[in-house]
Amino acid sequence: MARITALETADxxxxxxxxxxxxxxxxxxxxxxxxxxxVRTDAGDDxxxxxxxxxxGRGNDVQVAAIRALAHHLVGRDADELLADMGGTWRGLVHxxxxxxxxxxxxxxxxxxxxxxxxxWDLKAKRxxxxxxxxxxxxxxxxxxxxxxFRYLTDALTRDEAxxxxxxxxTGRAQRExxxxxxxxxxxxxxxxxxxYDDEKLARLCREAVEEGFxxxxxxxxxxxxxxxRRLGIARQAVGPDVRIAVDANQRWDVADAIAWIKExxxxxxxxxxEPTSPxxxxxxxxxxxxxxxxPVATGEHMANRVMFKQFLQAxxxxxxxxxxxxxxxxxxxxxxxxxxxxFGVPVCPHAGxxxxxxAVQHLSMFDFVAVTGTHEGxxxxxxxxxxEHFVTPVAVRDGRYHPPTAPGAGTEMHxxxxxxxxxxxxx
Amino acid sequence: MARITALETADxxxxxxxxxxxxxxxxxxxxxxxxxxxVRTDAGDDxxxxxxxxxxGRGNDVQVAAIRALAHHLVGRDADELLADMGGTWRGLVHxxxxxxxxxxxxxxxxxxxxxxxxxWDLKAKRxxxxxxxxxxxxxxxxxxxxxxFRYLTDALTRDEAxxxxxxxxTGRAQRExxxxxxxxxxxxxxxxxxxYDDEKLARLCREAVEEGFxxxxxxxxxxxxxxxRRLGIARQAVGPDVRIAVDANQRWDVADAIAWIKExxxxxxxxxxEPTSPxxxxxxxxxxxxxxxxPVATGEHMANRVMFKQFLQAxxxxxxxxxxxxxxxxxxxxxxxxxxxxFGVPVCPHAGxxxxxxAVQHLSMFDFVAVTGTHEGxxxxxxxxxxEHFVTPVAVRDGRYHPPTAPGAGTEMHxxxxxxxxxxxxx
Numbered sequence: 054m055a056r057i058t059a060l061e062t063a064d065x066x067x068x069x070x071x072x073x074x075x076x077x078x079x080x081x082x083x084x085x086x087x088x089x090x091x092v093r094t095d096a097g098d099d100x101x102x103x104x105x106x107x108x109x110g111r112g113n114d115v116q117v118a119a120i121r122a123l124a125h126h127l128v129g130r131d132a133d134e135l136l137a138d139m140g141g142t143w144r145g146l147v148h149x150x151x152x153x154x155x156x157x158x159x160x161x162x163x164x165x166x167x168x169x170x171x172x173x174w175d176l177k178a179k180r181x182x183x184x185x186x187x188x189x190x191x192x193x194x195x196x197x198x199x200x201x202x203f204r205y206l207t208d209a210l211t212r213d214e215a216x217x218x219x220x221x222x223x224t225g226r227a228q229r230e231x232x233x234x235x236x237x238x239x240x241x242x243x244x245x246x247x248x249x250y251d252d253e254k255l256a257r258l259c260r261e262a263v264e265e266g267f268x269x270x271x272x273x274x275x276x277x278x279x280x281x282x283r284r285l286g287i288a289r290q291a292v293g294p295d296v297r298i299a300v301d302a303n304q305r306w307d308v309a310d311a312i313a314w315i316k317e318x319x320x321x322x323x324x325x326x327x328e329p330t331s332p333x334x335x336x337x338x339x340x341x342x343x344x345x346x347x348x349p350v351a352t353g354e355h356m357a358n359r360v361m362f363k364q365f366l367q368a369x370x371x372x373x374x375x376x377x378x379x380x381x382x383x384x385x386x387x388x389x390x391x392x393x394x395x396x397f398g399v400p401v402c403p404h405a406g407x408x409x410x411x412x413a414v415q416h417l418s419m420f421d422f423v424a425v426t427g428t429h430e431g432x433x434x435x436x437x438x439x440x441x442e443h444f445v446t447p448v449a450v451r452d453g454r455y456h457p458p459t460a461p462g463a464g465t466e467m468h469x470x471x472x473x474x475x476x477x478x479x480x481x
Numbered sequence: 482m483a484r485i486t487a488l489e490t491a492d493x494x495x496x497x498x499x500x501x502x503x504x505x506x507x508x509x510x511x512x513x514x515x516x517x518x519x520v521r522t523d524a525g526d527d528x529x530x531x532x533x534x535x536x537x538g539r540g541n542d543v544q545v546a547a548i549r550a551l552a553h554h555l556v557g558r559d560a561d562e563l564l565a566d567m568g569g570t571w572r573g574l575v576h577x578x579x580x581x582x583x584x585x586x587x588x589x590x591x592x593x594x595x596x597x598x599x600x601x602w603d604l605k606a607k608r609x610x611x612x613x614x615x616x617x618x619x620x621x622x623x624x625x626x627x628x629x630x631f632r633y634l635t636d637a638l639t640r641d642e643a644x645x646x647x648x649x650x651x652t653g654r655a656q657r658e659x660x661x662x663x664x665x666x667x668x669x670x671x672x673x674x675x676x677x678y679d680d681e682k683l684a685r686l687c688r689e690a691v692e693e694g695f696x697x698x699x700x701x702x703x704x705x706x707x708x709x710x711r712r713l714g715i716a717r718q719a720v721g722p723d724v725r726i727a728v729d730a731n732q733r734w735d736v737a738d739a740i741a742w743i744k745e746x747x748x749x750x751x752x753x754x755x756e757p758t759s760p761x762x763x764x765x766x767x768x769x770x771x772x773x774x775x776x777p778v779a780t781g782e783h784m785a786n787r788v789m790f791k792q793f794l795q796a797x798x799x800x801x802x803x804x805x806x807x808x809x810x811x812x813x814x815x816x817x818x819x820x821x822x823x824x825f826g827v828p829v830c831p832h833a834g835x836x837x838x839x840x841a842v843q844h845l846s847m848f849d850f851v852a853v854t855g856t857h858e859g860x861x862x863x864x865x866x867x868x869x870e871h872f873v874t875p876v877a878v879r880d881g882r883y884h885p886p887t888a889p890g891a892g893t894e895m896h897x898x899x900x901x902x903x904x905x906x907x908x909x
Contacts, residue, residue, distance in 0.1 A: 080578045111550065111579035112590060118546040119589065122539065150508045151539035157732070157760065157783055160588015161547065162540060205759040208736040208768065304585070308636040331633040332585065333788045335763055336795055340636065355585055357785075360761045367764055 055096035055132040060124040060169070062117045063089040064477045065467070066110060067408065067440060073249025074439055075109070075406070078275035079303040081249075084110030085440060087408045088117045088165075089472060092172040094132045102176030103466035106164045106379045107407040114477070119165035122152065127169065136177045140199040143170055143385040147202065159357035163382050170383030171413070175463035185384070185463040186419035190226060194219035197424070201389045202359075209363045215392045222427045229423045237454030238418055238429055240436040241269035241299070243406060245288065248273045252287055259291035266453035269297035269324060269433055275305035278317055285321040297324035299351070304328045308337045312344035325351040325373050332356050338370035349373050354380060354404035359389045366397040375435075377404040378413035384463075391421050400430075406437030411448045412464035415455045443471035483524035483560040488552040488597070490545045491517040492905045493895070494538060495836065495868060501677025502867055503537070503834070506703035507731040509677070512538030513868060515836045516545045516593075517900060520600040522560045530604030531894035534592045535807045535835040542905070547593035550580065555597065564605045568627040571598055571813040575630065587785035591810050598811030599841070603891035613812070613891040614847035618654060622647035625852070629817045633788045637795055643820045650855045657851045665882030666846055666857055668864040669697035669727070671834060673716065676701045680715055687719035694881035697725035697752060697861055703733035706745055713749040725752035727779070732756045736765045740772035753779040753801050760784050766798035777801050782808060782832035787817045794825040803832045803863075806841035812891075819849050828858075834865030839876045840892035843883045871899035 069075055070082035086109065092102035106116050126146055127135070135142045146166045147158065155162040178185045189197070198215045242265075245258030255272075262270050272288055274281040281300075288298055300323055306314060311329040326348055330337045332355035342350040349372030356362055358381055365371045374394045376387050394401045403418055405411040415434055422429050434455055441447035445466040449456040458464055497503055498510035514537065520530035534544050554574055555563070563570045574594045575586065583590040606613040617625070626643045670693075673686030683700075690698050700716055702709040709728075716726055728751055734742060739757040754776055758765045760783035770778040777800030784790055786809055793799045802822045804815055822829045831846055833839040843862055850857050862883055869875035873894040877884040886892055 080582070083579065083582075109579050109582045111577065112547075112583045115543065115547045115550050115590065116583065119540075119543045122543050149539065151511065151537050154508070154511075154537045155540045155544065155589050155592075156587075159584075159761070159785060161583050161590055162543065162588060164583075205735060205762060205765070208765060307633060331788045333587070333786065334633060334792065336792045337633070337636060357587060358761065360759045364762065364764050 055094045057092060057127045057130050057132050057135070058095050059093040060121070060127050061091040061093065062120050063472050064113050064117045065089050065105070065472055065475045066113060066477055067475055069439070070110070074247060076247045076249030077273040077301065077303040078248060078305040080109060085408045086110050086113040087467070088113050088120055088168065089467065090120050090168050090172050092127065092176055096132065100176060100179045102172035102179070104168045104171035104175055104463065105409060105465060106168045107410055116161055116165065119161045120168055123165055123169050136173060136180070139173065139177065139385065140201070142173065143200070143382065144202055146170065147382055158360070158382070163358060164379060167379055167381055167383035167386070170385060171379070171463060171465060174384045175465050178463055179461045182461045184416065184458045184460060186416040186423070186457065187230070189420040190230065190423035194223065197388060200385045201392065202385070205360045206363055206389065206393070209367055210393055210396050214396060218392060218395050219424065222424055225427060226423050229427060233419055233422060233457050237451070237456040238415065238422060239433045240267065240450055240453055240455050241271060241297070241433040242267045243271045243435055243437045245270055246272035248276055252284070255284060256287050256291045259288050263292050263296055267296070268453055269299060271299040271301055271327070271435070273303065274300045274318070275302035275314070278314060281318060285318060289321050298322065299324040299327060301327035302329050304331055304355070306330050308340050311341045315345045315348060319348065323348050325349045327351040327375070328355070333361070335361070335364045335368050335370050338365060339368040342370055342372065351375055351402065353377065356380065358382070359386050359393065362390045362393055366393055366399060372399065374399050374401045375404045376401060376414070376417065378410050378417065384417070387417050391417065391425050395426050400432045402433050403435060405435040406439060408440050409444055409465060409467070411436055411441065412444050412446065415448060415458070416463060419457055443467050483522045485520060485555045485558050485560050485563070486523050487521040488549070488555050489519040489521065490548050491900050492541050492545045493517050493533070493900055493903045494541060494905055495903055497867070498538070502675060504675045504677030505701040505729065505731040506676060506733040508537060513836045514538050514541040515895070516541050516548055516596065517895065518548050518596050518600050520555065520604055524560065528604060528607045530600035530607070532596045532599035532603055532891065533807065533837060533893060534596045535838055544589055544593065547589045548596055551593060551597050564601060564608070567601065567605065567813065568629070570601065571628070571810065572630055574598065575810055586788070586810070591786060592807060595807055595809055595811035595814070598813060599807070599891060599893060602812045603893050606891055607889045610889045612844065612886045612888060614844040614851070614885065615658070617816070617844070617848040618658065618851035622651065625816060628813045629820065630813070634791055634817065634821070637791045638821055638824050642824060646820060646823050647852065650852055653855060654851050657855060661847055661850060661885050665879070665884040666843065666850060667861045668695065668878055668881055668883050669699060669725070669861040670695045671699045671863055671865045673698055674700035674729070676704055680712070683712060684715050684719045687716050691720050691724055695724070696881055697727060699727040699729055699755070699863070701731065702728045702746070703730035703742070706742060709746060713746060717749050726750065727752040727755060729755035730757050732759055732783070734758050736768050739769045743773045743776060747776065751776050753777040755779040755803070756783070761789070763789070763792045763796050763798050766793060767796040770798055770800065779803055779830065781805065784808065786810070787814050787821065790818045791821055794821055794827060800827065802827050802829045804829060804842070804845065805832045806838050806845065812845070815845050819845065819853050823854050828860045830861050831863060833863040834867060836868050837872055837893060837895070839864055839869065840872050840874065843876060843886070844891060847885055871895050
């Protein structure tokens with residue numbers, strides 16, 4: 054029997070605000086950071102589970118404290134047992150009644166649970182000798198739904214419906230694995246579009262994106278309408294008529310503002326409008342979606358949990374669902390969200406970028422392609438070319454596509470030197 | 482000029498789980514706790530701002546860490562300036578773009594902002610020599626709306642509409658202050674209804690509640706239907722037909738369960754059904770409200786922010802609004818919520834209990850009575866007879882009514898000895 058011997062944390066920060074990488078209408082100067090966790094066992098196999106919560110600087114220490122508050126759920130416990138029943142393990146974390154008060158199921162405490170769950174998934178995948186996407190894609194429908202907590206979901210998705218969705222996708226799993234390994238999964242790039250870049254840099258990065266094979270880019274908008282019109286003009290001219298351009302307002306608007314602002318930009322053939330308003334506002338997003346149709350509304354990176362995603366789908370408040378690898382409570386909750394999206398027939402185009410979000414989230418889209426929806430039609434994974442060098446298995450994005458990782462694990466392991474060199478307040 | 486010299490924190494915990502006080506269907510063994518904060522200045526007047534976030538035990542240390550992460554917003558700054566523009570001060574805290582990522586506007590980080598804002602309100606009221614309710618009730622409509630952030634609210638409530646609501650209530654403020662001081666504000670009690678109490682204790686506490694002058698009690702339900710029917714029978718027999726009995730499921734159900742369960746209890750003449758499901762689920766609450774009408778749905782103690790309250794009102798998903806003194810970002814956000822409730826004509830019956838929630842929240846209802854809605858018709862403040870002895874100005878509940886505090890401040894100051902005796906991991 055292997056026991057969990059340690060849950061180690063580290064407060065890892067990169068001074069990205071110095072270059073204005075990541076600058077948008079709500080986040081002028083992010084310092085991309087990771088509240089990092091390592092789960093160790095006494096198995097003697099040298100396998101360690103790694104994961105993190107992505108933050109943008111200040112407060113990363115609070116996120117680390119929240120991860121540390123979960124140690125008693127793991128340390129000293131039987132690792133084999135915890136990893137064999139990841140659904141039960143997840144519920145044990147999420148339904149800790151005292152910690153639940155701090156959310157419930159949202160914010161700092163919920164993201165901390167996500168990091169701990171994801172570290173266990175990294176360890177489980179390493180033990181299985183498989184990349185996470187393949188580990189998940191080879192589980193039975195029943196094993197997969199056992200990972201999901203259907204509490205608060207049954208008015209939109211029952212366990213039986215979820216099994217039926219997964220059962221329908223069982224045929225063809227093997228061929229789609231092969232296809233994915235051969236062709237990769239479509240990506241789009243946000244690299245050109247940060248608000249802090251000047252026009253020359255914007256145009257150059259747009260041209261480079263096309264040269265690199267991307268068929269969609271994304272621009273940050275929402276700070277100044279005049280600037281947005283000028284920057285969209287520059288971008289559209291640089292990429293030509295056939296490359297899709299999405300825009301991202303990072304929650305800047307109220308309902309009426311959003312609709313009016315987007316009307317001014319609609320002549321540029323907008324692929325989607327991302328985060329037009331508060332990520333908590335189902336009804337406002339629904340109103341905006343009606344107001345700007347047929348331009349789709351995209352959101353999800355700040356959506357707190359599966360209950361919020363459920364409502365956005367029920368209310369037709371989003372047309373593109375952007376799950377995030379570290380916002381909700383980890384792989385388990387993201388499987389629930391993938392199943393909800395499949396039930397409602399809405400494409401999932403994950404949020405990525407930051408620190409390691411690309412490395413982490415690709416596994417979820419690839420699992421979805423192989424074992425849930427069976428398609429990547431109308432789906433793209435965000436790509437931002439930042440900070441990949443710090444990861445042991447960095448993403449392989451070529452010709453505008455994510456090429457699947459084959460190394461065992463969840464992709465969430467940073468180089469020891471990267472953690473050490475960028476660690477504040479080390480706690481061992 | 483006075484400067485803020487320190488933001489001190491303390492991790493204060495009471496071992497309430499030993500007596501099963503506070504036990505319900507989702508929280509079997511809470512240890513009522515306070516992430517406590519003191520704001521000091523160099524004014525030389527001995528006035529200190531006190532406030533806290535209420536939690537139920539584990540994780541109180543995480544909440545303390547979040548409060549500490551806000552110190553740089555206050556320490557070294559001009560206290561007079563911060564207190565003179567509490568709207569601007571609040572926005573400075575909530576719109577810290579890096580910290581905002583940890584919510585946004587929800588969970589641990591948002592509650593921490595609430596505690597810091599409330600400590601400033603306590604200090605401001607002490608400086609003014611007034612209890613908080615009176616300080617607020619004597620501000621002009623323009624001063625009050627300046628405290629509110631209307632971002633994400635304008636599809637339901639504009640600044641002008643808010644001014645109009647407050648303007649309409651200006652007549653009669655002085656008479657209502659006098660009436661309040663004379664008669665108090667109606668209360669109801671949850672003391673009898675915790676799930677962990679046996680039938681004999683339930684019946685005895687119900688009888689005592691009636692003897693003490695309460696006209697409404699509340700019972701926890703949702704763990705076992707058979708038990709709920711038996712306990713409601715005991716309670717109804719003990720209090721007679723004229724005392725209102727509310728029930729509280731503490732988020733235990735999905736939509737169909739909630740409707741079915743409540744139908745089984747409806748013969749007991751239920752005053753309201755509280756927290757039937759996830760506090761994030763606007764659409765589920767709306768469906769439940771339609772399904773159990775005319776029994777009202779009550780919720781709010783776990784609702785993350787004003788955007789969620791707005792939607793619940795827009796969707797007719799609640800008929801009784803239960804704001805909480807320490808869940809959202811403090812007095813400012815609760816004023817926004819009171820204004821939203823006034824706009825939609827929904828009664829506010831605050832959540833209280835825990836540690837110091839009664840002491841804190843009474844100020845909001847009393848302010849509402851004097852300066853917002855001008856009525857307490859159909860409104861009651863929750864009362865639980867726990868832990869009041871630790872507060873410098875404990876609530877005065879007599880004859881089933883809260884009698885207004887007259888001491889300067891927000892009611893949120895604990896005795897120094899109580900903090901010291903129950904403090905874990907003291908940080909000075």
